[in-house]
Amino acid sequence: MEKKNKGYLTLKESRQIVKENVRKMKYYENKKKKNVDPSYYQTVMKDDNNVVEIDNLETHFFTDNGTVKSVNGVSFNIPKNKIVGVVGESGCGKSVTSLSIMQLVEAPRGQVVGGQIRFNTDDLGYDENGHKLAYDITKMPMQQMFNVRGKDITMIFQEPMTSLNPVFTIGNQLDEVMYVHYPNMQAEEVKAHSLDLLVQVGISMPERVYKSYPHELSGGMRQRVMIAMALAGNPKLIIADEPTTALDVTIQAQILELLKSIQKKTGCAIMLITHDLGVIAEMADEVVVMYAGKVIEKGTVSEIFKNPLHPYTIGLQASKPLITSDSDKPLYSIPGQVPNPINLPNTCFFKGRCDKCISKCNGAYPKQIQVSDTHFVSCYLYEEDGEDGK
Ligand SMILES: Nc1ncnc2c1ncn2[C@@H]1O[C@H](COP(=O)(O)OP(=O)(O)OP(=O)(O)O)[C@@H](O)[C@H]1O
Ligand code: SF4
């Protein structure tokens, strides 16, 4: 339901929203089944070389102000052995997309209401047509998700202190993760494995760190510990949501270098979420640019940086400071604001801020256009006969 008045909701509208929210939340909660046949949450991969395929994902939050369409038809793949950078302004749905992959969206208010998240677990075999079987995470019961979350797919958050428990030592916490993944392991083996993980993430005095409490470590060390925890179950995919934003620049570079070397060594895939285009350019193989809950452009790192097409991607790049620039001109900033995710326009969501608008832009939301095998953009400028003047 949409707000009638621009600035406020009447009591009647508020009541209606609450009523509708309760109905929707009940509907989606009741859809979550506990004891189902595995075939209910099995599907097939479109391409065996992907770890995850996100297909038209929609994740909404039913708030007192209306439905927030945080993720609004997002599709992209995370190939094996690759780093996929996800970039976009604050609030564009990067974190909610990653939380949807982990089935960690704050329910009942937040719900995946559409689409598929196919996870290539590599141990389900093939169907009768020779297609690789996979899990559809959007349908997986919570109990089955426990086997995937934190083991096959792990997550590193921005602020390691909030992910570590302040009253337990690093050793306790790492060992606990190991016990969860390998319940039959003996205590000495668990400790040896935990120490080995600390060495793998570049900690030179693992015994000392093992006995330390989180507050005794620096931010960079804590983030290394979080990476060690993420590695404990030999993940196929690591989701790193702004993993270095809380760290200073030199430590940022070290942590990013560490993530890159771990990716190379283990062959896992990484979904790297960041605001920082410089980080993406340095780290990613493929780039997904999000805007207001949608993917507006995606491609390989060289396509996105050498040939950015969407006016938003071009604007993002123009707003990045360059060390080589000797211009006195103030740094470019994209004018205007992201539209309200509760009342999204029926046109291109970037229209209000776009300086390249053409008359077609008054039409419906633009379709995705394939520019090369790997490069896609949603913008009328690239439709055949796109440039028709203002
Ligand atoms: N628990 C929630 N309840 C209501 N709305 C939410 C909730 N979590 C996220 N949202 C909304 O969903 C939208 C997308 O949020 P998200 O956290 O994914 O943005 P983001 O791209 O990760 O931004 P940032 O770069 O600031 O981390 C935002 O409009 C946000 O307000
Ligand atoms: S579709 Fe039109 S308004 Fe939207 S980004 Fe492209 S040119 Fe700008």
Ligand SMILES: [Mg+2]
């Ligand atoms: Mg976020």
